[in-house]
Amino acid sequence: MKIVSLSAHFDGQSIQLDEPYPLEPNTQLIVTLVPKQISEQEAWFSLSSHHLNNAYSEEDDYPVDALKIANPDYAGS
Structure with missing residues (x-):
């Protein structure tokens, strides 16, 4: 018998061929468990979140008195 790869899933009780x-x-048989794949959109969100965190996590907070021109529309002013 030749070696073949078959798709299957676990239904909670037994392994079922698709x-x-x-x-x-x-x-x-050799059974290989494949981790659940995340969607492409979730992968992009994760990647962008990671890189935004790297870019801005070390940035200093500036005190309000360092502003030269205050924004009158800003709720905190």
């Missing part, structure tokens, strides 16, 4: 495939009794 597509029918003829298997003989006592056929040896």
Whole structure:
């Protein structure tokens, strides 16, 4: 028998093949667990969040009296 890769999932009780495939009794199998893949959008959010944190986490906070022109529309002023 040739080596084949088959997609399958665990239904909570047993491993189920996603597509029918003829298997003989006592056929040896190798099972590889694949981690749940995050969506592309979640991957971009994670990447941008990480890089924004790296870019701004070391930035100093400036005191209000360091401002030369106050913004009258700013709620904190």
